[in-house]
Every structure is written in structure tokens, then in C-alpha cells.
Amino acid sequence: MTVVLVADDDADIRDLVAFKLEQAGLEVITAEDGQQAVEQARAHRPTLAVLDVSMPALSGIDVCRMLRADPATAGMLIIMLTARVQEQDVEGGFSAGADDYVTKPFSPRELISRIQALLTRTRA
Amino acid sequence: MSPPTSVARLLTRAFAVLALLIVVSGLSGAGTALVQHQTVEQLTDHVLPLQLQNAELRAAMSDGQRGLRGYLLSGDPTLLGNYYSAHADYKTSADDLRGMATGGEGVAIEAQLDRAEAWWAVAERQRQVLPRSDEAARFVDQGSALFLAFESANTGLDTALGDRADRLRDRSETLGVGTTAALVALTLAAALVAALTAVRTTRRITGPLGRLVTVLDDLGRGRYGRRAPTGDGPVEIRAVAAAVNNLAEQADRVRREEEEIARLRGEIRVLNTRVRQHLAVDSAMQEAATGLVATLGAEHAVLRIAAAADAPKMVTRHSAAGAAGSLDALACADIAWLGEHDLWLTADATDVNAVDVGDPVPDPEAAGWRAAGAGPVLTVAVTNGDTRLGALTLLRAAGRPGWSPVEIRLAESVAGDLGRGLHHARLFEQEQRLVAQLKELDSVKTDFMSTVSHELRTPLTxxxxYVEMLRDEDAGEVTPAQGRMLDVIKRNTTRLRALIEDLLILSRIEAGTFRTRRQTVDLAAIAGTVAAEAAEAAAKTGVTLTVDLAGPLPVDADKEQLDRVVEGLLSNAVKFAPGGTVTVTGRADAGEVVLCVADTGMGVPDAEQGQLFSRFFRATNAIHLAIPGTGLGLAIVRTIVENHDGTIEMTSAENDGTTVTVRLPLAGDRVAA
Known part of the structure; x- marks a missing residue:
């Protein structure tokens, strides 16, 4: 079973993403901040992580960098959720090692299809 | 070189010689004439009449002898009558002769007359004898002898007189020739003296005068080093030469002083320029103090600026290298004592009552002067025209010369410029503070806008x-009524989202944080692409989209932002002209790229056109027709265009349509990307 980590400090968005992922038949684990996200990722080794960029403790970009730096989690798929459209944020995300990014506000439908596309592409 | 004489003496001497010559000439002429006159007079008045009278005497005697002899020979009494007549003549003649005799010839005349008398005595006796008698004959011989004696005496006198007349004539002639010769000689001598005098005058007066004139000419031509020779020519010319030299020296001194003043003025002008260039008060003050010490040759300069409402008290001081004395006391001294005067001047700082100009100074000030070891002290007010800001004090060491009027003027000019500079600097500082406050305020506002917009996104997400999930029936079936309500929520969420996006963009553009990547781009290409993208939306609302782009239209711009401009204008036009026509034209015109987006839509009411580019403004007719919009689109377009040094203008008529014209500078001759 494919495990997806959803890390966002906003519980409503966490629930929304989790609901859609579970509906798509994926197992979801959640984290409320960056620190938790890193711990969860190390503990459960999810296939994919959805990381909000602006989180307390550690930002999504920091988490992404740490996961990429750790050989145990380096191969994880990572999608960034960003509330900013500035290019430097997007570039920051990619340079930290994100596979894709989705800007807020986003359509849940679109997010799920992007996640599924990424999973399918990797499996193939 | 001869000892100096005066022109007067020279001329006097020359004219004295001439006058003497003329007098001598006149006297000698007159003397000769007198002598000549006497000679002629002697000749005509004395010698010649005497000679004549002598001849007459002889004639009378001869007549007497002839008459007597004839009578005695012939006995003719007529002849005896002749004898008597001759005797009478003789007597007259003898008396005349005797009367005319003077000195020398008297003796000769008397001797002659004695002989004549002797003859006459014999003749009387003869006459009494009988004519033609023997006695008569005897007497004839006796008479003849006596007559011969008389004749001889008479002839002797005549000869003597003739000789004397000849001598007199000779003398007269000699005198005449001598006089003429003397006169000629004297005239020649006078002419020679005059000529010599002329030559000497030329040599001794004209020569030195000419040299003096040359020197004056040279001085006039600017050869200020020239001096007249003072050991040349007569006393007067030497005096004039000395006076000329004196004047030249004086002029030299004045000129040097003026040059010094001009140099000082120049330096002060430069100093003033430097002072004015400082916008910061303290650096301007330091510049002024340092410059004044160097330029005006002061030992110390102290600039005290009194505290003002919005500025603290400021003191700047500068001392020349190696200057003795301390400025500490003076720097602390209060300047309130300055009163209403603009100038305080003293040549002697040790005497507080010896202030030449201004009020007597208070003790702290005087103590400050003494501590600085000052002699001459100059204080001028630093004003900005009407308000006294402070004072500039210049101090020279004791014993040094006082402050000249020129130096005072220059110090005042620096103080004046400094005063104005201070005023400007204070204004500038106030302005800087204001600008900083405004910037901070603006940054706070921008941050606020950014934060708010950003924070709004999370709940909006x-x-x-959730609306989308409900609408997708992820949470179960949705009734048609519920569906319509969810659509309303969704539409308003989208609108809110657009509003937040636009706000965010606008705040970023205004804050300058929006990244602009200027490069030469082709506006025709951009407009073409955007128009093609908008074509579908236009077709949906029945809008005919016409594109007429005379590319390439190179502009230096950020491509993304230009995209936003064209997109904003096009979506507006399409939105407000359902079923109408939207025309996009682009062309280059006089160094500008002109992009026009014209529609045949509802237009904007005249009264509202001026507000069209304001934020959140929406035309009333658009609101009535419930056409969606944030009211930020045109504000964003205008901000971007203005950031690119362009202009935007709109012409619109209600119900006829709107034309928006954007002008951007044409990018050089670079090729469009």
C-alpha cells in the first residue's frame, strides 16, 4: 500500500488533502509542522510527501532538503504546497529537491491528479 | 656726470649770457657812435671854421697888401680905399679867429696875428709916405718881409688845422668800421650762444624728459617693473622721475594688494562652493572652519551654532598646525551675548573694553579669547538672512596684524553662505527624516498588504x-438546489481569489519587489500570443477579435508584466463588449511603440473616466450589469506601463466603446526577441 505523508499546519487543508488521498485509495499519515514531518517521514518511509512551504519549526523547503540529504529518505517523491507565486519560492522548492509544486489556493481535484501522475510515472 | 643743475638755472644762465651780449653790443655801439659824433662835431664846429677863418684872414691881409702896394706904386686913392676896407676886414676876421681859438691853436693864432699886426704897423707908415717915392720903395721891402713872415705863420696854422681835420676824419672812419665789425661779431656771438643754449637745453632737458616719457609709456603698457633714472638731467626732471617712481611703487603696492585680495576672493569663492556642497551640517561647518583658517591666515576658527527647535547646539573648531592656545573655553562660551550686531572686531583680545565694533564682550568669551592666545579677534554672525543661527569666530595670535576690511568681508561672505547652507541642510535633514518615515510607512503598508493577502489564501484554499469536494459529490449526493448554492459560493470564492491575487500583484509592483527582467522583447509578438489565447473566450461571448500588428515592436521590458498588460486590456475589452468588436493594433510611431485596444462595448460614463485607473474603481454601468471584476485590473496595467516609462490613456463614450492607448519607448535599434 502506498503511503503518503501530508504536512500542513492548517488542519482543514490537512484533512482535505487526506480525505481526497484516502478516497483515491492511498494510506495517509499527517504532520502538523516541519519537525513532525521529518520524524514521520523517517519513521514510516512514505512513498510521497505533500509539504506545505510555510510551516512552523521547519519550513517545507527545509524539510525537503533534510529528507533529500538523508539516504534513507532521499528517494522519496515530494510535492510542495506554496501560498506564494514568486518565482524565487518555486525555484527554492525545486533547488531543495521537490518533484513538483502546487500553489494555494488549489483545486483538490488537480492536486490528486498531480500526485497520481507522479506516482504512476515513478512506478513505470 | 656734471653736478645736477636746475632747468631754471640753466635757462637763466643762457638768457643772462644773451642779455649781456645784447647790452654789451648796445653799449659799444652807443659809445662808438658818441665818439664818432664828437669827432665829427669837432671837425665841423671848430677845425673847419677855424681853417676858413684863417683863410679869410689871409685873404684880408692879401687884399690889404695888394691895395697898399698898388697905391704906393700908382698913387691911386681907390687902391688906398681897398687897403682900408681890407684892414677893417682883417680886424673883424682877427677878432673872430681869436674868439674861435681854443687851447692848442691859440698860441699859433696869436703868433700869426702878431706878425700881421707888425705888417699892419709897417703898412700904416708906408701909407703915409709919398707914393712912388724911394721911401716907399724901402718900406716895400720891409713890408714884404713882414708879410712873408705872416704868410708863413698863416700857412703853418692852415696846415696844422688841415692835418687835424684829416686825423679827425680818419678816426671817424675807423670808428665806423670798428663799430660795424663789433656789432657783427656780437651778433654772431649771440647767435652762437643761442644755438649752444638750444643744444644744451635739448641735451640736458629734452633727453631726460624723453627717457622719462618712455618709462611712463612702458608703465602704461603694463611693464610695471620699469623705473625712471633719478640721476639724469636737471633737478626738476630728477624730482619728476622720483615722483614717477614713487607713483609706480604705490601703484605696484596697490596692484599687489588687489591681486592678493582677488586671490583671497577666489579662494573664498572656492571655499563657499565646497561649503555649499555639503548637505550634512557638521561637514559643512568643518569645511568652513578649516578653509577659513587656511585662507585668511587665522590661528583658530570656532563655529558655534545655537540650539534650535529641531536641532541641537553644534560647535566646530579648527586650529592651524602648531597654533598655540586652547579653544576649549571659547568652544563652551555661550553666544547669547552677541545681541543684535552682525560683527564684533577687536585688535587686542586682552582688553575686553577694546572691542572696535560691537558691544563689550562678557567674561567667559574674553576668557576664551585669552585661553586661545588671541590678539586680533573677529566674530561674524552666521545667519540665514533673517534668523541668527550662530557665530563664526576667527582668532589670530597676539602680536599678529588685525583683520583687514577685505578679510572681514570675506569672513562675512563665508558665514553668510554657511548660514544659508545650514538652513538648507536642516531643511534637507528634516526632509530626509520625513522621507524615511514615509518609506517605513510604505513598507509597513506593503508588508501588511502582502501578509494579509497571503494569510487570506489559506482559508480560501x-x-x-471543500466546495469543490461537495460539488464533486465526494461527500454524497447534492440536490439541484444545493448545487446552485454551491456554485454561488464557488463563484464568489473565485472572485475573492482574483481580488487577492490582484492586490498582491499590485502591492508587489508598488513595493518594487516584483521581479522585473528587462530585456528587449517584441510587443507585437506578445500581443499576438495573448490575443490568440483570448480568442476562445471572445468567441464564447460573440466578440469579433481583430488583430493588426505592424511588428516587430521592440521594447525594453519584463515580458511577464507586458503579458499581464495586454491580457488585462484584452480581457477588459472582451468582457465589456459582448457581441461587439475588439480591435488590437500595434505600430511604431516617433520613437514609441503604440498599442491600442479598442472595443465597441458599453463604454465608461464621462463623469467616471478620470477615476478609471484608481484602485477598486468600477464603472457604475458595469456594476449594474453585474459584470465581474476586481477594479484593480487597470490600476495594475497603469502601474506596469508607468514602471516601463510609458503612458496610458483612455478615450471612451458611453454605449459606443472604449479605446485604451499604451505608449512605450521604442527600444533602440536592438533586434526584438
Whole structure:
């Protein structure tokens, strides 16, 4: 079973993403901040992580960098959720090692299809 | 070189010689004439009449002898009558002769007359004898002898007189020739003296005068080093030469002083320029103090600026290298004592009552002067025209010369410029503070806008996400009524989202944080692409989209932002002209790229056109028709265009349509990307 980590400090968005992922038949684990996200990722080794960029403790970009730096989690798929459209944020995300990014506000439908596309592409 | 004489003496001497010559000449002429006159007079008045009278005497005697002899020979009494007549003549003649005799010839005349008398005595006796008698004959011989004696005496006198007349004539002639010769000689001598005098005058007066004139000419031509020779020519010319030299020296001194003043003025002008260039008060003050010490040759300069409402008290001081004395006391001294005067001047700082100009100074000030070891002290007010800001004090060491009027003027000019500079600097500082406050305020506002917009997104994401899930029936079936309501929520969420996006963009553009990547881009290409993208939306609302782009239209711009401009204008036009026509034209015109977006839509009411580019403004007719919009689109377009040094203008008529014209500078001759 494919495990997806959803890390966002906003519980409503966490629930929304989790609901859609579970509906798509994926197992979801959640984290409320960056620190938790890193711990969860190390503990459960999810296939994919959805990381909000602006989180307390550690930002999504920091988490992404740490996961990429750790050989145990380096191969994880990572999608960034960003509330900013500035290019430097997007570039920051990619340079930290994100596979894709989705800007807020986003359509849940679109997010799920992007996640599924990424999973399918990797499996193939 | 001869000892100096005066022109007067020279001329006097020359004219004295001439006058003497003329007098001598006149006297000698007159003397000769007198002598000549006497000679002629002697000749005509004495010698010649005497000679004549002598001849007459002889004639009378001869007549007497002839008459007597004839009578005695012939006995003719007529002849005896002749004898008597001759005797009478003789007597007259003898008396005349005797009367005319003077000195020398008297003796000769008397001797002659004695002989004549002797003859006459014999003749009387003869006459008494009988004519033609023997006695008569005897007497004839006796008479003849006596007559011969008389004749001889008479002839002797005549000869003597003739000789004397000849001598007199000779003398007269000699005198005449001598006089003429003397006169000629004297005239020649006078002419020679005059000529010599002329030559000497030329040599001794004209020569030195000419040299003096040359020197004056040279001085006039600017050869200020020239001096007249003072050991040349007569006393007067030497005096004039000395006076000329004196004047030249004086002029030299004045000129040097003026040059010094001009140099000082120049330096002060430069100093003033430097002072004015400082916008910061303290550096301007330091510049002024340092410059004044160097330029005006002061030992110390102290600039005290009194505290003002919005500025603290400021003191700047500068001392020349190696200057003795301390400025500490003076720097602390209060300047309130300055009163209403603009100038305080003293040549002797040790005597507080010896202030030449201004009020007597208070003790702290005087103590400050003494501590600085000052002699001459000059204080001028630093004003900005009407308000006294402070004072500039210049101090020279004791014993040094006082402050000249020129130096005072220059110090005042620096103080004046400094005063104005201070005023400007204070204004500038106030302005700087204001600008900083405004910047801070603006940054706070921008941050606020950014934060608010950003923070709004998170809840908006939840709302939009959950509405979408409900609408997708992820949570179960939705009734048609519920569906319509969810659509309303969704539409308003989208609108809110657009509003937040636009706000965010606008705040970023205004804050300058929006990244602009200027490069030469082709506006025709951009407009073409955007128009093609908008074609579908236009077709949906029945809008005919016409594109007429005379590319390439190179502009230096950020491509993304230009995209936004064209997109904003096009979506507006399409939105407000359903079923109408939208025309996009682009062309280059006089160094500008002109992009026009014209529609045949509802237009904007005249009264509202001026507000069209304001934020959140929406035309009333658009609101009535419930056409969606944030009211930020044109504000964003205008901000971007203005950031690119362009202009935007709109012409619109209600119900006829709107034309928006954007002008951007044409990018050089670079090729469009």
C-alpha cells in the first residue's frame, strides 16, 4: 500500500488533502509542522510527501532538503504546497529537491491528479 | 656726470649770457657812435671854421697888401680905399679867429696875428709916405718881409688845422668800421650762444624728459617693473622721475594688494562652493572652519551654532598646525551675548573694553579669547538672512596684524553662505527624516498588504477545496438546489481569489519587489500570443477579435508584466463588449511603440473616466450589469506601463466603446526577441 505523508499546519487543508488521498485509495499519515514531518517521514518511509512551504519549526523547503540529504529518505517523491507565486519560492522548492509544486489556493481535484501522475510515472 | 643743475638755472644762465651780449653790443655801439659824433662835431664846429677863418684872414691881409702896394706904386686913392676896407676886414676876421681859438691853436693864432699886426704897423707908415717915392720903395721891402713872415705863420696854422681835420676824419672812419665789425661779431656771438643754449637745453632737458616719457609709456603698457633714472638731467626732471617712481611703487603696492585680495576672493569663492556642497551640517561647518583658517591666515576658527527647535547646539573648531592656545573655553562660551550686531572686531583680545565694533564682550568669551592666545579677534554672525543661527569666530595670535576690511568681508561672505547652507541642510535633514518615515510607512503598508493577502489564501484554499469536494459529490449526493448554492459560493470564492491575487500583484509592483527582467522583447509578438489565447473566450461571448500588428515592436521590458498588460486590456475589452468588436493594433510611431485596444462595448460614463485607473474603481454601468471584476485590473496595467516609462490613456463614450492607448519607448535599434 502506498503511503503518503501530508504536512500542513492548517488542519482543514490537512484533512482535505487526506480525505481526497484516502478516497483515491492511498494510506495517509499527517504532520502538523516541519519537525513532525521529518520524524514521520523517517519513521514510516512514505512513498510521497505533500509539504506545505510555510510551516512552523521547519519550513517545507527545509524539510525537503533534510529528507533529500538523508539516504534513507532521499528517494522519496515530494510535492510542495506554496501560498506564494514568486518565482524565487518555486525555484527554492525545486533547488531543495521537490518533484513538483502546487500553489494555494488549489483545486483538490488537480492536486490528486498531480500526485497520481507522479506516482504512476515513478512506478513505470 | 656734471653736478645736477636746475632747468631754471640753466635757462637763466643762457638768457643772462644773451642779455649781456645784447647790452654789451648796445653799449659799444652807443659809445662808438658818441665818439664818432664828437669827432665829427669837432671837425665841423671848430677845425673847419677855424681853417676858413684863417683863410679869410689871409685873404684880408692879401687884399690889404695888394691895395697898399698898388697905391704906393700908382698913387691911386681907390687902391688906398681897398687897403682900408681890407684892414677893417682883417680886424673883424682877427677878432673872430681869436674868439674861435681854443687851447692848442691859440698860441699859433696869436703868433700869426702878431706878425700881421707888425705888417699892419709897417703898412700904416708906408701909407703915409709919398707914393712912388724911394721911401716907399724901402718900406716895400720891409713890408714884404713882414708879410712873408705872416704868410708863413698863416700857412703853418692852415696846415696844422688841415692835418687835424684829416686825423679827425680818419678816426671817424675807423670808428665806423670798428663799430660795424663789433656789432657783427656780437651778433654772431649771440647767435652762437643761442644755438649752444638750444643744444644744451635739448641735451640736458629734452633727453631726460624723453627717457622719462618712455618709462611712463612702458608703465602704461603694463611693464610695471620699469623705473625712471633719478640721476639724469636737471633737478626738476630728477624730482619728476622720483615722483614717477614713487607713483609706480604705490601703484605696484596697490596692484599687489588687489591681486592678493582677488586671490583671497577666489579662494573664498572656492571655499563657499565646497561649503555649499555639503548637505550634512557638521561637514559643512568643518569645511568652513578649516578653509577659513587656511585662507585668511587665522590661528583658530570656532563655529558655534545655537540650539534650535529641531536641532541641537553644534560647535566646530579648527586650529592651524602648531597654533598655540586652547579653544576649549571659547568652544563652551555661550553666544547669547552677541545681541543684535552682525560683527564684533577687536585688535587686542586682552582688553575686553577694546572691542572696535560691537558691544563689550562678557567674561567667559574674553576668557576664551585669552585661553586661545588671541590678539586680533573677529566674530561674524552666521545667519540665514533673517534668523541668527550662530557665530563664526576667527582668532589670530597676539602680536599678529588685525583683520583687514577685505578679510572681514570675506569672513562675512563665508558665514553668510554657511548660514544659508545650514538652513538648507536642516531643511534637507528634516526632509530626509520625513522621507524615511514615509518609506517605513510604505513598507509597513506593503508588508501588511502582502501578509494579509497571503494569510487570506489559506482559508480560501479550504473554502474552495471543500466546495469543490461537495460539488464533486465526494461527500454524497447534492440536490439541484444545493448545487446552485454551491456554485454561488464557488463563484464568489473565485472572485475573492482574483481580488487577492490582484492586490498582491499590485502591492508587489508598488513595493518594487516584483521581479522585473528587462530585456528587449517584441510587443507585437506578445500581443499576438495573448490575443490568440483570448480568442476562445471572445468567441464564447460573440466578440469579433481583430488583430493588426505592424511588428516587430521592440521594447525594453519584463515580458511577464507586458503579458499581464495586454491580457488585462484584452480581457477588459472582451468582457465589456459582448457581441461587439475588439480591435488590437500595434505600430511604431516617433520613437514609441503604440498599442491600442479598442472595443465597441458599453463604454465608461464621462463623469467616471478620470477615476478609471484608481484602485477598486468600477464603472457604475458595469456594476449594474453585474459584470465581474476586481477594479484593480487597470490600476495594475497603469502601474506596469508607468514602471516601463510609458503612458496610458483612455478615450471612451458611453454605449459606443472604449479605446485604451499604451505608449512605450521604442527600444533602440536592438533586434526584438
Amino acid at each position: 479550504s473554502i474552495a477545496g
